[in-house]
Amino acid sequence: MAHTPCVLVVDDDQPTREMLLEALATHGFRALQAGDGAGMRRELEREAPDLVLLDIRLPGEDGLTLARFLRERYDVGIIMVTGSGDVIDRIVGLEIGADDYVAKPFDPRELLARVKSVLRRIQARPDAAAASAPQNARRVPFGRCTLDLDSHQLYDSDGSEVMVTHMEFDLLRVLHEHAGKALSRDAILTLTKNREWEPFDRSIDIRIARLRRKVEVDPDNPRAIRTVRGVGYMFVP
Known part of the structure; x- marks a missing residue:
């Protein structure tokens, strides 16, 4: 049976949560909800979602703190929801490791496009068994690390895994595939197939x-x- 992607919506505004839950369900997603960090943790204990849609402005722990918590402990997609003028929050969110962001007020169609984009990158990863098979491994040196193109993982020189987001892996892969060639930012977005995303x-x-x-x-x-x-940027092996 095909896996139905699960999205956890974390937002303290109940009408917003209900609107997002309805939109996600209409487009075939399973949706969970939480109004704050404590609620998010309770949902995570019950089930690990594929993606977390995380509002920055939350009571108690803010969304940036929760994004850091998620990135350190779970292999999930993270989309930050910010205010329209909160550029600094968007920058910090990306530095923490969020995969994308969307600014309020947003069109539900735009948000769904971003959800689908992040989930496509997640779902493109091979299953754990195939990824761990030595005969299928394609590992290439990348700086002081090693990039595993099959398992979508990055390893330090001592063999320990270095955590990367899905977008970060896509960037490493594209740079490796075009080693020695300078790529513009626009070309990088095209090659990572994120054209529906209009970044700042x-x-x-x-x-x-x-x-x-x-x-x-x-x-x-x-x-x-x-x-x-x-x-722009160029990978030099």
């Missing part, structure tokens, strides 16, 4: 900076992911 100016730069902290020996003097002035 610094989104790619933020993710590149985050990846450099993971794969570079000296992130302040990057040798693997180079900046090409006036163009």
